[in-house]
Amino acid sequence: MIEVQHLTKRYRDRVAVDDLTFQVEAGEILGFLGPNGAGKSTTMKILTGFLPPSEGVVRVGGYDVEAQPLEVKRRIGYLPEMPPLYVEMTVRGYLRFVASLKGLSGSALKAELERVAALMGVTHVMDRVIQNLSKGYKQRVGIAQALLGSPPVLILDEPTEGLDPAQRAELRALIKGLAGKHTVILSTHILPEVTMTCQKVLIIHQGKMAAYDDISQLARIHGQAENASLEEVFIKLTAA
Numbered sequence: 001m002i003e004v005q006h007l008t009k010r011y012r013d014r015v016a017v018d019d020l021t022f023q024v025e026a027g028e029i030l031g032f033l034g035p036n037g038a039g040k041s042t043t044m045k046i047l048t049g050f051l052p053p054s055e056g057v058v059r060v061g062g063y064d065v066e067a068q069p070l071e072v073k074r075r076i077g078y079l080p081e082m083p084p085l086y087v088e089m090t091v092r093g094y095l096r097f098v099a100s101l102k103g104l105s106g107s108a109l110k111a112e113l114e115r116v117a118a119l120m121g122v123t124h125v126m127d128r129v130i131q132n133l134s135k136g137y138k139q140r141v142g143i144a145q146a147l148l149g150s151p152p153v154l155i156l157d158e159p160t161e162g163l164d165p166a167q168r169a170e171l172r173a174l175i176k177g178l179a180g181k182h183t184v185i186l187s188t189h190i191l192p193e194v195t196m197t198c199q200k201v202l203i204i205h206q207g208k209m210a211a212y213d214d215i216s217q218l219a220r221i222h223g224q225a226e227n228a229s230l231e232e233v234f235i236k237l238t239a240a
C-alpha cells in the first residue's frame with residue numbers, strides 16, 4: 001500500500017532523510033521510531049505530499065506522491081506533529097469544514113461527523129471553540145479530522161501526545177482495531193505503545209534506516225538477548 005524507494009530529503013546542506021527504502025502492506029501497522037531529529041516527521045510529510053522529496057520515489061496505493069498528489073491525498077488521513085486546527089472555529093465547524101474538503105456532504109457528512117466525534121470522545125465539546133479546549137482535547141480533534149472519511153491509509157505523527165492515560169489506552173485500542181482494515185504508520189516516542197500496537201517496526205537514526213523488522217524478531221536480529229525489550233534495542237541502535 002505504501003512503497004518508499006531510496007527516499008532522500010535535504011534541507012539546504014542538511015540531510016534529514018538518507019536513502020530510505022521500505023514498504024507497508026495493506027492492513028499493516030508500522031511503528032516508526034527514531035530519536036529527536038532522526039527524520040520521522042520529514043518522512044511523513046513527504047509520504048503525505050506535504051513536502052517534495054529531494055530524491056527517490058514514494059507511492060501510496062500505487063500512486064506517485066509527486067505525479068498524482070490528489071489521488072494520494074484522497075487515500076490518506078494525516079495527523080501532523082502540530083495538528084492543523086483553526087482554533088477560532090468550533091469543533092463542529094472545523095470538522096464539518098474538513099469533511100467538506102474531503103468531498104462529504106449532506107447526511108453522509110453529518111453521520112461521519114457523529115461517527116468520528118464519538119470515536120474520539122469529543123461529542124460533548126462539539127460546540128466549543130477549539131482554542132478554549134485543553135491540549136488533549138485539541139489532539140483528539142486533530143485525530144478526528146484524520147479519521148474523517150475513513151481513509152485506507154493513516155499517517156499519525158505522535159498521536160498520543162498530550163492525551164491522558166485513559167484516552168491514550170483508548171486510542172491505542174482504536175489504532176490496533178484498524179489493523180487489517182487500514183494501513184497505518186504510527187510515529188511515537190512511547191515504545192510500549194509500539195509493542196502493543198504494531199506488527200513491524202522501522203527505526204531511523206540520523207536519517208538512515210537502523211532497523212526494519214517484525215517486532216517479534218527485532219531483538220534476535222539485532223544481536224540482543226531474545227527477551228530484550230524494544231527500549232533496549234532502540235537505545236543500542238540509536239546510540240552515538
Ligand SMILES: Nc1ncnc2c1ncn2[C@@H]1O[C@H](COP(=O)(O)OP(=O)(O)OP(=O)(O)O)[C@@H](O)[C@H]1O
Nearest residue numbers: 011014016034035036037038039040041042043081
Ligand atoms: N524546514 C526545515 N528546514 C531545515 N531543517 C529542517 C527542517 N525541518 C526539519 N529539519 C531538520 O531535519 C532533521 C529531521 O527533522 P524531523 O523533524 O524530521 O525529525 P523527527 O524525527 O520528526 O524529530 P522529533 O522526534 O524531534 O519530532 C532535523 O535535524 C531537523 O532540524
